[in-house]
Amino acid sequence: MNKNNLGNTDISSQDRLPFSQACENNQQPILNVLQKQLQDSTHVLEVGSGTGQHSVYFVQNLPHIQWQTSDVIDNHQVIRAWHDSYPASNLHAPLAFDLAIDPMPSLKDSSPYDAIFTANTLHIMAWSLVQRLFELAGEALPLKGKLIIYGPFNEHGRYTSASNQSFDLSLRQRDLNSGIRDKEDVVALAKQHNLKLSDEYQMPANNQILVFMKT
Numbered sequence: 001m002n003k004n005n006l007g008n009t010d011i012s013s014q015d016r017l018p019f020s021q022a023c024e025n026n027q028q029p030i031l032n033v034l035q036k037q038l039q040d041s042t043h044v045l046e047v048g049s050g051t052g053q054h055s056v057y058f059v060q061n062l063p064h065i066q067w068q069t070s071d072v073i074d075n076h077q078v079i080r081a082w083h084d085s086y087p088a089s090n091l092h093a094p095l096a097f098d099l100a101i102d103p104m105p106s107l108k109d110s111s112p113y114d115a116i117f118t119a120n121t122l123h124i125m126a127w128s129l130v131q132r133l134f135e136l137a138g139e140a141l142p143l144k145g146k147l148i149i150y151g152p153f154n155e156h157g158r159y160t161s162a163s164n165q166s167f168d169l170s171l172r173q174r175d176l177n178s179g180i181r182d183k184e185d186v187v188a189l190a191k192q193h194n195l196k197l198s199d200e201y202q203m204p205a206n207n208q209i210l211v212f213m214k215t
Contacts, residue, residue, distance in 0.1 A: 017051075017078075017081055017082055017085060018051050018078045018081065018082075019051065019053070020050065020051045020053055022120070023050070023051060023053040023054055024053065025204070025205070026119075026150070026203065026204065026205070026207065027053070027054055027057045027058070029203050029204055030054070030058075030119065030150055030203070030209065031057065031058060031061055031062075033148075033201050033203075033209050033211075034058060034062060034117070034148070035061065035062065037115075037146060037148060037199070037211055038062060038065060038115055038146075040114075041065060041114045041115040041146070042064065042065065042066060042114060043065070043066045043068065043107060043113045043114055043115075044065050044066070044067050044068065044113060044114075044115045044116070044117055045068045045070060045104075045105060045113040045115070045116045045117070046067065046068065046069050046070060046116075046117050046118065047070055047071075047097065047099075047116060047117070047118040047121065047133065048070070048071055048118050048119070048120075048121040049069035049070060049071045049075070049079050049094055050071065050075065050078075050079075050119075050120070051075075051078050051079065051082060052069060052078060052079035052080070052081070052082035052083060052094075053082060054119060055067055055069045055079070055082070055083070055091060056082050056083065056085075056086040056088070056091065059088045059090050059091045060088065062090075063090060065090060066090050066092065067090055067091050067092065068092045068095065068105070068113065069083075069091075069092060069093070069094040069095070070094055070095040070096070070097035070105055071094050071096075071097065072096070072097070072098050073096050073098075075094070076094045076096070079093075079094045080093060080094070099125065099129045099132050099133055099136075100129060100132075103136070104136040104137065104139065104140040106140065112140045112141060112142050112145065113140070113141070113145070114141070114142060114145050114146075115141075115145060115146045115147075115148065116137050116140075116141065116145075116146070116147045116148070117148045117149075117150075118133070118147075118148075118149055118150070119149075119150040119151065120150065120151045121133075121149075121151065122149060122151055122181050122186070123151055123152060123168075123171060123178060123179060123180045123181060124171065124175075124178050125177075125178065126177035126178070127177070127181075130181065130186070130189070131189060134147075134189050134190055134192070134193045134195060135193055137193065137195065137212075138190075138192075138193025138194050138195050138214065139193070141195075141214040142214065143214055143215070144213055144214060144215075145213070145214045146198075146211055146212065146213055146214075147190075147195055147211075147212040147214075148209065148210075148211050148212075149186075149209065149210045149211075149212070150203070150207060150208075150209050151180075151207055151208070152164050152167065152180050152206055152207050152208070153180065153181060153182070153183040153186065153208050153210070154180050154181065154182045154183065155182070155183050155184075156182075156184065157182055157184075159180070160206050161206040163205075163206060164180060164206050167180065168180045183208070183210070186210065187210075190212045194214060194215050195212040195213065195214055195215070196212060196213050196215045197210060197211070197212055198211050198212065198213040199211040
């Protein structure tokens with residue numbers, strides 16, 4: 001198997017790794033944005049790395065980036081399995097990071113990451129944790145550092161598609177504290193922590209990428 005071309009390989013069947021089809025579907029469109037937004041970045045912290053699929057794909061195509069994964073401890077075994085199968089010198093083992101209790105991770109010399117990336121997290125966490133994410137990012141990022149968020153968002157209090165409405169219902173049935181966030185609320189929250197919406201991208205399957213810059 002060619003382990004240098006994840007996009008053309010049936011990873012789930014050949015490697016028997018824990019697999020997310022959503023990650024497989026959205027990784028190239030996200031990468032296209034990251035290649036534009038991270039041209040001047042060198043150290044990226046991924047918050048909520050999930051299966052780890054995104055990280056192994058992105059580092060192949062962003063060789064100038066040192067990519068630091070992070071998640072709650074329960075997800076580390078899965079992330080490490082992907083990293084073991086697709087090792088890269090610019091890919092780093094997950095840090096333990098629980099938004100409810102932990103400070104924002106920093107580099108070994110205590111300097112901040114110059115960008116933070118998170119995908120499909122805001123709608124599965126409580127709003128209080130969304131608030132904490134922006135608080136910590138606003139404190140930790142350097143001037144002109146970026147917080148890049150991928151996922152579904154409502155606009156002007158309305159769903160952007162019927163599929164997002166169904167998805168939101170399923171989220172709230174599982175956990176009343178979760179749900180698709182209103183973009184206007186997220187942008188207002190960001191402003192409270194000196195994070196300005198600098199770019200936004202419409203993505204496939206009714207998702208978006210919001211890019212916030214530290215001012």
